[in-house]
Every structure is written in structure tokens, then in C-alpha cells.
Amino acid sequence: MRRSVFERLMDGPQPVGRIALGLPVSRPAVSQHLKVLKEAGLVTDRAEGTRRVYCIDPHGLAAVRRYLDQFWTEALDAFVAEVEKDDKGGSPK
Amino acid sequence: MRRSVFERLMDGPQPVGRIALGLPVSRPAVSQHLKVLKEAGLVTDRAEGTRRVYCIDPHGLAAVRRYLDQFWTEALDAFVAEVEKDDKGGSPK
DNA sequence: ACTTACCGTAAGCAATGGCTTACCAACATG
DNA sequence: CATGTTGGTAAGCCATTGCTTACGGTAAGT
Secondary structure: OHHHHHHHHHHOOEEHHHHHOOOOOOHHHHHHHHHHHHHOOOEEEEEEOOEEEEEEOHHHHHHHHHHHHHHHHHHHHHHHHHHHHHOOOOOOO | OHHHHHHHHHHOOEEHHHHHOOOOOOHHHHHHHHHHHHHOOOEEEEEEOOEEEEEEOHHHHHHHHHHHHHHHHHHHHHHHHHHHHHOOOOOOO
């Protein structure tokens, strides 16, 4: 659900109400998800009249990117190391 | 916690008990996490005597990789599109 | 100034998740 | 065949999560 809110935000900056439309939950629920996403640094918000427009934060996105890239690197390195261990005196042919 | 189990598995294939050692939870808890990971296709298991050796599944890992890569692509594309929309009649200098 | 639109927050509640203990099955060892 | 080791599963419990309704507060329109 939280991801749905975020993905919805990929269509461009939007006010809370607009996001809540088309989602199967109440507007306050969306508001709460946005709060979490904001604390996580994944979105930013600005007041615009009586509305509150939310927007994806590229910085936060980049941070997650970095984290995951490292994770993959470690995971694959570990796996490769494991495979090579099996190949000790491997099977040429 | 579940990730801890998985990361522990990066050190190479291991039986359940060995994984549980060094983790602050009981062995059954580890067993349950492994069950989930297995259903998710992230690990495989083989019987080895009375032990059950678990191992990271490279296929599952690759699948997640693909999923995330696509996610990033979409996210970044969306964001770029958004930025360019702001640049309509942009500011060359 | 009154009313309407929009939104964040609080309180309450149901569902889910994750852990533990207890138990049972399979294999190994003597 | 008796015993010990290893591990999956069930039942129960506690904490957390996520949703809803209700309320209050600010901005905009008349």
C-alpha cells in the first residue's frame, strides 16, 4: 500500500486528496503513509494554498539506490566466491 | 531479522543450527524465516544426513535484481520526465 | 464573517508478524 | 534397539502495523 502511494507519486507531484482517489483506502491513511515516506526522506512536500503537494525526493531515491547496489555487490561477490570454492580442481572438459 | 538469516547464508551453505548460532533468536524462528525465503525462491535446501543445508538461490536473486532494476528505471524516467516538464521554455543561461 | 475545501493528528480497533515453548519425525551412533 | 542429534511444525502470546472515524486548523471563496 505504501508503495502504491509512492508509485502514484511517480506520475508527478500531487496533492493528498488526488493520491487518495483511486486508492482503496481513506485519505488519512494516505496522509500517514506520506508522513512515513517523508521521514524516510523519499518525498518532499510543499504547501500550495490549502493543499499540500507531495513530490518524490531524488536525493532519498539515490540513497536507497546506493544502499541496494552495495547489497547486490556483496551478495554476488559472496556467491561467486562460493561457486569458485566448488571449482577447486574443477572440471576442464 | 530475516535479512540477517539471509546475510548469514552469504558465508556459504549452512545447516539450520549453524545459522541459528550467533543469531539472537531461537532455532525454530530461523527455520520459519528459511521457510519464507524458500517460498520466495531466494534459497534452496537439501537434506544431508540429519541436517538440512540451506543455500542461496542465484535464480531468485537475479529475479529480484531484475524487478528492482525495472523499478529504478521507471522511477528515474518518471522523475526526469517531471523535470523536463518544468523546463518547458527553459532557461538557457 | 460565514461557509466550504483540504489536510494533519489522535484514538480505537482488527489483523498481521515474529518469537517462544513444546512436540514429533528422521537419521545417526553405540 | 536405545539414545542422541537435528530440524520442521503447531499453538499461544505480545508487539507492531495499518486502517477507520472523529476532530481541529488553515486557506479560499462569497
